[in-house]
Amino acid sequence: MMKETDNSTCQRAGDLVSVLYGEATESEQREFELHLKQCGNCRAEFAAFTGVREAIGEWRDQALTGFVSSPMVAAPRRKSALAALRQFLDLSPLWMKGAVGFAAVVFCVLVVLVFGRFSSSPREVPIASGNSPAVYTKEDVERAVADALAKQEAVAQKEAVARKEHEQRVIEEVPEPKVIVSSPGAKSSNLAKSTGSPRAPHERRPFSRAEREQLAAELRLVSSSDENDLDPDR
């Protein structure tokens, strides 16, 4: 049979446990502390109960430190992404909901744009001329460049052949150089003869080697005759 023990002399069991567990009011605590100073029996009990509590606490801490949640609740079911989003929106303020909506719309537009750009068939980079709206493919451009190069090459070859023929003709037409002993007055006529050509007089052609030598000889003759004319001693 359980015996409802009370501290026999003081009858203050209720106050003692209230103060012991910190549930007494300020006035109750103050009053009981005054009582403790006068009552050795209650003081001894208070100290003994404090020791008992410490011992129980030690055991409790050991027991509950290793407590692990039971399997039935240890791994709560994961919420779906939609449920999590719904919960987030429920808890968010209005401006946050608006911002999230706007961000979602922008994101969707960007995704559609990017997807559309990469999913369509690959096109050649258009090359447009300045005044024409025509658009050429890469092959077109390469073909045009090749044609232009071929034309340029053909023109250059033609020019080279023409130049060769011309040089050949010039070499053939040039007469044997003559020794000129004429007077300075006949100089130009001789030169004209020596450099005579079937072309029109206004058409100048480059001097051949023979012509250049003849011209140099004539010039030497002219200069020496001029010097003789100027010499006062003669």
Added chain:
Amino acid sequence: METLSTDEIIVERALSGDAEAFGEIVRRWERRIFALTYGILGREEDARDATQETFLAAFRNLRGFRGEAKVSSWLHRIAVNQCLTRQRRAKVRNESALEDSAESDLAATVDESPMSVVEGRQRTVAVRRALNGLPLELRQIVVMKEFEELTFREIAEALELPLSTVKSRLYTGLKQLQLRLEKFGAE
């Protein structure tokens, strides 16, 4: 009290078919119920089993919960009943959970050599034995106070007892524990 009203709302959700609601109740109260069963039974394995059985029984009897008592009181009563059932079964099988656990704890002290650890272990074993020796009415209140850390008012509400009775029973329980621990210390 907000927590209690929230508990009742959660129970209502569970009754209306919300599968996650009861899990929330378990998460909320599991630790306290384990503390209670551990304090009463004195052995971790038994306490864990009793805790699980408590919540299973609560789930089975969820429709019987009419909201007249608080969820915490309802769970507490189920847990105490589970502990008593386990102790009765243990007596029938002539088992002493207390002795088993005390022996295993003392065996552990042999492995751990430092004297302070041994003394600590011996003290916890003594506390457990002293607590287990208390009558259920006293043990229950000591455990609710020391393990569940409930206030006097909460204990009174849970056990439907006057506040003064709770205080006097706690005083008596502490007094008997003091005497038992002094006796173990003298042995």
